[in-house]
Amino acid sequence: MFAGSEIRPSSAPQATRFRTNKIRESDGLVVLAYLWPGLVGFTTFILVPLLGSLLISMFEWPLFGTPTFIGFANYQKMFSDPTFYTVLVNTVIFAFVYTALNLLLALAVSLWLNTKIKFSSFWRVIFFLPAITPVIANALVWRLLLNDNGIVNSVLSSGGITGPSWLSDASFALSTVIAMSVWQSFGYNVIVLSAGLGSIPQEILEASRMDGTNAWQRLRSVILPMISPSLFFTMTMTMIGAFQVFVQPQVLTQGGPGESTNTFVLYMYRNGFVFDRLGYASALAWILFVVVMLITALQFAGQRKWVNYDK
Amino acid sequence: MTNDTVSTAETISHRKHRLRRDQKVTAVKVWLNTLAMSIVALIFTFPFIWMVFSALKPEAEIFSAIPSFIGSEVQWSNFVDAWTLVPFGRFIFNGFFVAIMGALLSVVVAVLSAYAFARLRFRYRDRLFLLYVLTLVLPQEVLVVPLFIMMNQFGLADTYAALIIPFAFTAFGTFLLRQFFLTIPVEFEEAARIDGASRLRTLWSVLLPQLTAPLSVLAVFSFVGYYNSYLWPLIIINSQDLATVPLGLSMFTGEHGTQWSLTMAAATLAIIPSLIIVAVLQRQLIRGIVLGGFGGR
Numbered sequence: 001m002f003a004g005s006e007i008r009p010s011s012a013p014q015a016t017r018f019r020t021n022k023i024r025e026s027d028g029l030v031v032l033a034y035l036w037p038g039l040v041g042f043t044t045f046i047l048v049p050l051l052g053s054l055l056i057s058m059f060e061w062p063l064f065g066t067p068t069f070i071g072f073a074n075y076q077k078m079f080s081d082p083t084f085y086t087v088l089v090n091t092v093i094f095a096f097v098y099t100a101l102n103l104l105l106a107l108a109v110s111l112w113l114n115t116k117i118k119f120s121s122f123w124r125v126i127f128f129l130p131a132i133t134p135v136i137a138n139a140l141v142w143r144l145l146l147n148d149n150g151i152v153n154s155v156l157s158s159g160g161i162t163g164p165s166w167l168s169d170a171s172f173a174l175s176t177v178i179a180m181s182v183w184q185s186f187g188y189n190v191i192v193l194s195a196g197l198g199s200i201p202q203e204i205l206e207a208s209r210m211d212g213t214n215a216w217q218r219l220r221s222v223i224l225p226m227i228s229p230s231l232f233f234t235m236t237m238t239m240i241g242a243f244q245v246f247v248q249p250q251v252l253t254q255g256g257p258g259e260s261t262n263t264f265v266l267y268m269y270r271n272g273f274v275f276d277r278l279g280y281a282s283a284l285a286w287i288l289f290v291v292v293m294l295i296t297a298l299q300f301a302g303q304r305k306w307v308n309y310d311k
Numbered sequence: 312m313t314n315d316t317v318s319t320a321e322t323i324s325h326r327k328h329r330l331r332r333d334q335k336v337t338a339v340k341v342w343l344n345t346l347a348m349s350i351v352a353l354i355f356t357f358p359f360i361w362m363v364f365s366a367l368k369p370e371a372e373i374f375s376a377i378p379s380f381i382g383s384e385v386q387w388s389n390f391v392d393a394w395t396l397v398p399f400g401r402f403i404f405n406g407f408f409v410a411i412m413g414a415l416l417s418v419v420v421a422v423l424s425a426y427a428f429a430r431l432r433f434r435y436r437d438r439l440f441l442l443y444v445l446t447l448v449l450p451q452e453v454l455v456v457p458l459f460i461m462m463n464q465f466g467l468a469d470t471y472a473a474l475i476i477p478f479a480f481t482a483f484g485t486f487l488l489r490q491f492f493l494t495i496p497v498e499f500e501e502a503a504r505i506d507g508a509s510r511l512r513t514l515w516s517v518l519l520p521q522l523t524a525p526l527s528v529l530a531v532f533s534f535v536g537y538y539n540s541y542l543w544p545l546i547i548i549n550s551q552d553l554a555t556v557p558l559g560l561s562m563f564t565g566e567h568g569t570q571w572s573l574t575m576a577a578a579t580l581a582i583i584p585s586l587i588i589v590a591v592l593q594r595q596l597i598r599g600i601v602l603g604g605f606g607g608r
C-alpha cells in the first residue's frame with residue numbers, strides 16, 4: 001500500500017520486456033513527449049522551491065524589495081528565539097497527542113463498525129464528513145460551541161459545572177485545538193483501518209474463537225498484528241499531517257493565549273507574510289522539513305519491531 | 312416407533328423454535344448496537360447541526376442563557392445577508408473553477424507521467440521515480456515561501472493560474488496511476504500496436520478505459536484538495552474577486568467576526584458543496600483513501 005514496498009516488484013514485467021527487445025534500450029524521444037509536462041512541473045514547483053527555500057533562508061528577504069545575503073544569521077537568530085522553541089514544543093506535543101488519540105479513536109470506531117451493525121458504510125461516511133468540509137468552516141463552528149457563553153458551557157452549567165474558557169485559558173487551549181483536530185480527521189483513518197479489518201479472513205478469526213480466546217485476546221494477538229501495515233501507514237501519514245497544523249490554531253485561538261497554541265506552520269506564516277521576514281520563514285520551513293523527515297525515518301526504522309507484512 | 316417419531320419431530324420443532332429465538336435475540340442485539348452507534352454519530356455531527364440552527368437564529372439569541380435550537384424566529388434572511396455581505400456566489404464560482412481546472416491538469420499530467428514510468432524505457436527511470444516517491448512525504452507548507460517569490464517573479468501573483476498550477480504536479484497522481492498501469496497486461500497494448508495504433512491512441516482507447524476507477528479517485532481528491540486549500544490562497548490572493556471559499560469564509564473571522572449568525576450562515580453555505588460531493592462520490596472517496604492516503608489529516 002505504501003510507497004517503499006511497491007517500487008520493487010513493479011519492475012519485474014519490465015525486465016522481461018527488456019530482454020526480448022534488446023535492440024532498443026530506451027524509447028528515446030517518445031519518453032520526453034510523455035514525461036516533460038510532469039517533469040517540468042515537478043522540477044519547477046517541487047524541487048526548485050525545496051532547494052530554493054534553503055537559499056532564501058540565507059537572506060534577509062522582505063515581501064517586496066531587495067533581499068540581502070546574511071549567511072546563517074537566520075538560523076542563529078532562530079536558535080536564540082524563545083518563540084521558536086515554544087512553537088517547536090507545541091507542535092511536537094500536538095503531533096504526538098493528536099496522532100495517538102486519532103488512531104485510538106479510529107481503531108475503536110472501525111472495530112465497532114466491524115461488529116454486527118446496520119448501515120455500517122453510512123456511519124463510516126458520517127465520521128468522514130468533517131474531513132471533507134473546509135477546515136475553516138469546522139473551526140468556526142467549534143469557536144461558537146466553545147465560546148465562554150457557548151452551548152458547551154451552557155450545558156455544563158445546567159449540570160452545575162462552571163466550564164472553563166476553552167479557547168482563552170492557556171491550560172485548556174492546546175487541548176481544545178487537539179480535540180477539534182481529532183474530531184475533524186479521525187474519520188479518515190476509520191476508512192483506512194476498516195479496509196484493513198475487512199481484509200482479515202473470517203476463518204482465522206473463527207479458528208481463534210474455536211481455540212477459546214476472548215475478544216481482547218483476539219484483538220491483541222490476531223487482529224492488531226494483521227492490520228499492523230494499515231496502522232503503520234495511518235500513523236506515519238497522520239503524523240506528517242499533524243506537523244502541518246495551521247488552520248485550527250489560526251481560527252480557533254490565533255495561536256494564543258500568549259504563544260500557548262502557536263504552531264510551527266502558523267509561526268512560519270506569520271514571520272513570512274505578516275512580519276515581512278521571508279528569509280526567516282524559510283529557515284523555519286527547513287527545520288520543519290528536517291524534523292518531519294527525521295520523525296518519518298524513525299517510524300520507518302521502528303516498523304520492523306511491530307509491523308507484520310506476511311499474511 | 313410412533314413415539315420415537317413424535318419425539319424426534321418435537322425435538323426438531325423445538326430446535327427450530329430455539330434457533331428462531333436466537334435469531335431474534337441477535338436481531339435485537341444488532342438493532343441495539345445500531346441505536347448506540349446512531350447516538351454517537353448524532354453527538355459527532357452536533358457541530359454541523361448547531362451550525363445550521365445558529366445560522367437561522369436572530370443574532371441577539373446566539374448566546375441565550377437557556378440554549379435552544381430555534382430562536383424566537385427562523386431568520387432565513389441571514390443566508391441572504393451572508394451571501395450579499397461578501398460576494399459569496401463569486402467565491403463558490405472561483406472555488407469550483409480552480410478545483411475543476413486543477414483536477415483536470417493534475418489528471419492529465421499524472422496520466423502522461425505514469426505511462427512513461429510504467430511503460431517506457433529510459434535511463435535513470437527507477438531512480439527518478441524514487442525521487443518522485445520521496446516527495447510524497449514532503450510537507451507542502453515547506454514550499455510556500457519560495458513559491459510565493461516565484462509567482463511574484465513570473466508576475467502571476469493574485470491570478471487564477473497561481474492558484475491552479477503550482478499544486479498540479481505532486482507525485483501522488485503519478486504514483487497512484489503507475490501502480491494501476493502495472494496491473495494491466497502489456498499484451499493488450501501490443502495487440503493494439505500491431506494493429507497499427509499509435510502509442511497515444513493505445514493509451515487513450517486501450518489503457519484509460521480500464522483505469523476509470525483510479526482516474527476518478529484522483530480527480531475527486533484533487534478537486535477536494537483544491538477546493539479546501541487555505542494557506543496558499545491566503546498568501547497568493549489579494550483581490551476579493553479571486554478568493555476561493557475558505558478564503559471568503561476567513562473574511563468572517565475578521566471584520567464581520569462578531570456576527571455569529573451570519574458567520575454560521577456562510578459556513579453552512581461553504582460546506583454544502585462538500586456535502587454534495589460526499590453524497591454523490593462517496594465510493595470514489597472511500598476507495599481513494601483506501602488506495603493510498605492523501606496526507607492523512
